[in-house]
Amino acid sequence: MVKIILILVILSALVILPARFFIAQGGFIQDGVMEGLQSCRKDSDCVWVETTCCGCDQGGTEMVINKEKIEIFNLLVKPYCQGEQICDGKNACHNEEIYCDRTCKFGKRVYTPSLLVR
Numbered sequence: 001m002v003k004i005i006l007i008l009v010i011l012s013a014l015v016i017l018p019a020r021f022f023i024a025q026g027g028f029i030q031d032g033v034m035e036g037l038q039s040c041r042k043d044s045d046c047v048w049v050e051t052t053c054c055g056c057d058q059g060g061t062e063m064v065i066n067k068e069k070i071e072i073f074n075l076l077v078k079p080y081c082q083g084e085q086i087c088d089g090k091n092a093c094h095n096e097e098i099y100c101d102r103t104c105k106f107g108k109r110v111y112t113p114s115l116l117v118r
Contacts, residue, residue: 037065037073038103046104048094049073053081056093064104 040046047067054060065073096106 037069037077038063038105040066040100040102040104043098043100046098046100048098049078051078053079053085054087057091058087059090059092060087061092062094064098064106066104 038046045066045068046064047070048062049065049070050056050060050062052060056062094106097109098104098106099109101109
C-alpha cells in the first residue's frame with residue numbers, strides 16, 4: 001500500500017508540477033483569459049473563483065470560469081496557499097453580472113457577433 005501511494009505521489013509530481021510551469025510560461029494564460037477554462041454555452045455554466053490566497057473582500061482577486069472546470073483550475077492555475085497570508089484588506093470583489101458570450105465574463109453584457117456571419 002505504501003508503495004502505491006509513493007508511486008502516485010511521484011507520478012503526480014512529475015505531471016502536475018511541469019504542467020503548472022508550462023501553463024504559467026506558455027500561451028495558455030493570455031490577457032487574463034484562461035481560454036479553455038472560461039469557455040461556456042450558457043450563463044449558468046459560469047461561476048466566480050478566487051485567483052489568490054486572500055479572499056476578494058481582503059484584497060485578493062477573482063475571475064469567472066466554467067463551473068465544470070473548477071477542479072482543473074484549482075489543480076493547475078490557482079496558487080497553493082500555505083500558512084498565514086498577508087492581505088491588505090481592501091475590498092476588490094466584483095459586483096457585476098456574470099454572463100456567457102462564448103467565454104465566461106462579468107460586467108455589462110456585450111454580444112459578440114457569430115463566427116458564421118457573412
